[in-house]
Amino acid sequence: MAMSESGLIPGEPRERIPLARILMATVGAIGAAIVANVIVFFIGDAAGAFPDDYRFSPPGGGETGMGVGNVIFSTITFLAIAGIVFAIISRVSGRPVRIFLYVAAVALVLSFFQPFTLPDPPGSMIAFLLLMHVVAAVVGVLVLLRLAVR
Secondary structure (H helix, E strand, O other): OOOOOOOOOOOOOOOOOOHHHHHHHHHHHHHHHHHHHHHHHHHHHHOOOOOOOOOEOOOOOOOEOOOHHHHHHHHHHHHHHHHHHHHHHHHHOOOHHHHHHHHHHHHHHHHOOHHHHOOOOOHHHHHHHHHHHHHHHHHHHHHHHHHHOO
């Protein structure tokens, strides 16, 4: 990747990104990632990766099955956190896009541990959950940056 004279990634802002723009970009990223993840979920569900009789205890207690509501909630939660992190990075860094991409990559790798905390999940469920983590990260980060950095 070619560097500009200032050492920034080409297209990387030289000034602070307005918080309102980051907020709107985060909402767009959440929407796009939800659509993408719900599609992947339904493909996995049709393939039998999410058995109706599989139950687990989410944070906060109770018992539930793996459903589209879990997918939507998780996507919203983690991309909202991504938006907050991007807003913070854009305030403290001269290279917010570059730093955010590094942080997002680390967060994605760390997220791969979560599916393995479920009690005895089928292997196909693990595979689809990992795929949904990648889809949410790629779609979410690309849309967030595309909308925030103009």
